[in-house]
Amino acid sequence: RVSFLLLDRLGRAEAQDVVRQAAVRAAGSDTSFRDALLDDGRAGFEPEELDAALDPVRYLGSAAPLVDRALAHYESSRESAEVDA
DSSP: OHHHHHHHHHOHHHHHHHHHHHHHHHHTSSOOHHHHHHHOTTTOOOHHHHHHHHOHHHHHTTHHHHHHHHHHHHHHHHHHHHHHO
16 A cells, blocks of 8 residues: 555655565564654655555455455355255
């Protein structure tokens, strides 16, 4: 999500570089990914904007309906197989 937000500001290559470097900095220190992004002047994120971008509900919001649909399809296939048997 962060890469997509940065895409319009920085272009694809630089947006990916910002995200990659923030991830490397966060993995190699006590700094969080969020803080590493905020510290990178190229990103230009306001804290509230970045918090919204990193909120899993915003990018996993459609996961529950997708899982429900997959389970319904599985159940339907299973019932069809039992009838055919």
